[in-house]
Amino acid sequence: MASCPVPSVSSVVAGARQVYRESFGASEPVVAVCAPGRVNLIGEHTDYNQGFVLPMALPLVTVMVGSPTPDRSVSIVTVAEGADEPRRVDFVLPNDSATPIAPGMPKWANYVKGVLQHYRAGPLPGFQAVLASSVPLGGGLSSSASLEVAVYTFLQQLCPDDGDAVSKALACQKAEHTHAGMPCGIMDQFISVLGKDGHALLIDCRSLEATLVPLTDQGLVILITNSNVRHSLTGSEYPSRRQQCEEAAATLGKSSLREATLEDLEGAQGQLDKETYRRARHVIEEIGRTERAAAALREGRYHEFGELMVDSHNSLRDHYEVSCPELDELVAAATEVEGVYGSRMTGGGFGGCTVTLLEAAAVDRAVQHIKERYSGTPTFYITIPSDGARALSL
Ligand code: ADP
Ligand code: MG
Numbered sequence: 087m088a089s090c091p092v093p094s095v096s097s098v099v100a101g102a103r104q105v106y107r108e109s110f111g112a113s114e115p116v117v118a119v120c121a122p123g124r125v126n127l128i129g130e131h132t133d134y135n136q137g138f139v140l141p142m143a144l145p146l147v148t149v150m151v152g153s154p155t156p157d158r159s160v161s162i163v164t165v166a167e168g169a170d171e172p173r174r175v176d177f178v179l180p181n182d183s184a185t186p187i188a189p190g191m192p193k194w195a196n197y198v199k200g201v202l203q204h205y206r207a208g209p210l211p212g213f214q215a216v217l218a219s220s221v222p223l224g225g226g227l228s229s230s231a232s233l234e235v236a237v238y239t240f241l242q243q244l245c246p247d248d249g250d251a252v253s254k255a256l257a258c259q260k261a262e263h264t265h266a267g268m269p270c271g272i273m274d275q276f277i278s279v280l281g282k283d284g285h286a287l288l289i290d291c292r293s294l295e296a297t298l299v300p301l302t303d304q305g306l307v308i309l310i311t312n313s314n315v316r317h318s319l320t321g322s323e324y325p326s327r328r329q330q331c332e333e334a335a336a337t338l339g340k341s342s343l344r345e346a347t348l349e350d351l352e353g354a355q356g357q358l359d360k361e362t363y364r365r366a367r368h369v370i371e372e373i374g375r376t377e378r379a380a381a382a383l384r385e386g387r388y389h390e391f392g393e394l395m396v397d398s399h400n401s402l403r404d405h406y407e408v409s410c411p412e413l414d415e416l417v418a419a420a421t422e423v424e425g426v427y428g429s430r431m432t433g434g435g436f437g438g439c440t441v442t443l444l445e446a447a448a449v450d451r452a453v454q455h456i457k458e459r460y461s462g463t464p465t466f467y468i469t470i471p472s473d474g475a476r477a478l479s480l
Pocket of ligand 1: 165229233433
């Protein structure tokens with residue numbers, strides 16, 4: 087098959103253990119954990135608007151192996167391809183929890199430092215550890231949340247917290263805000279913590295309640311296509327979209343766009359500039375689409391689900407303006423194939439991946455067709471909904 091095989095978790099652990107032995111004096115790690123990346127089936131840019139999202143956890147994971155140290159020193163090595171240099175950091179934990187662990191360089195270590203900062207128990211011991219990942223970095227499958235959640239899960243093994251899963255996701259989200267400068271919603275960390283084998287998760291980002299949606303039909307495949315492009319643009323697109331949504335909600339007199347209807351929006355059209363109007367329209371419609379899509383999936387109405395995926399993509403392209411020519415090409419190619427129910431960009435946008443729902447029998451044909459039609463070089467993952475973060479036995 088012309089797809090990228092998903093490496094087993096045990097093979098990622100084996101690679102991390104090897105580097106641990108090489109880095110830390112031939113000793114063996116005593117703790118191993120993993121946390122998954124995710125693909126969002128539908129509900130894009132709705133989480134920070136208190137709306138619904140429908141992601142599933144992937145078999146692609148970040149692994150962390152390590153051991154506590156007798157003092158407060160921390161040494162971490164990453165073997166992940168694409169992390170900035172240096173790949174090893176050494177620092178000492180502050181003696182009191184009031185002293186912040188400041189972000190700095192390399193950038194990748196800031197995700198770790200943020201989680202150390204916001205961990206919900208203590209005092210933490212020092213530790214030495216290795217990070218390895220099968221989630222592509224910066225590919226829109228949320229390697230960043232899987233890294234944060236892996237670090238948090240690792241710390242739980244050294245110094246247990248109360249075990250509350252939602253608080254764990256919130257602490258990891260906060261780490262990304264304060265230490266990576268990314269004002270992300272809660273989706274990525276939530277699904278990396280709470281993902282469940284054989285299920286997608288309908289998450290209500292207002293109440294933080296989640297409903298499992300079974301996804302085990304053997305006749306169905308979730309195909310991820312990585313465009314292998316990422317347009318850096320100015321880097322302010324995400325925060326500026328978020329701000330436009332907040333402005334729109336304020337103009338409508340609502341606490342968030344989750345509280346707004348299309349009628350509210352039409353009524354206030356004169357008070358919003360055209361661009362802000364389009365942003366709000368995407369969000370309000372996408373929240374409704376996500377609820378409908380979850381019901382369609384639950385009831386096996388895959389054609390309807392696929393149509394909603396394409397509507398979502400078109401709205402992200404035309405109203406929210408976060409797609410790019412490569413993602414549009416991939417979606418167009420996928421939807422030309424018989425047996426494909428639907429396809430859309432997934433994640434924040436401007437590159438990264440598409441997700442396609444299709445009949446299992448159509449996978450080879452779809453992969454072939456997308457390869458022929460796409461102007462770049464795609465990679466493919468055939469994925470199944472997988473479990474959230476967990477400790478692993480060594
Ligand atoms: P995405 O979450 O879609 O993969 P982001 O830009 O949000 O993309 O996060 C990617 C960044 O997360 C990387 O550039 C790197 O700094 C960090 N990262 C993710 N996984 C790892 C890892 N295993 N080791 C080191 N850094 C990582
Ligand atoms: Mg990310």
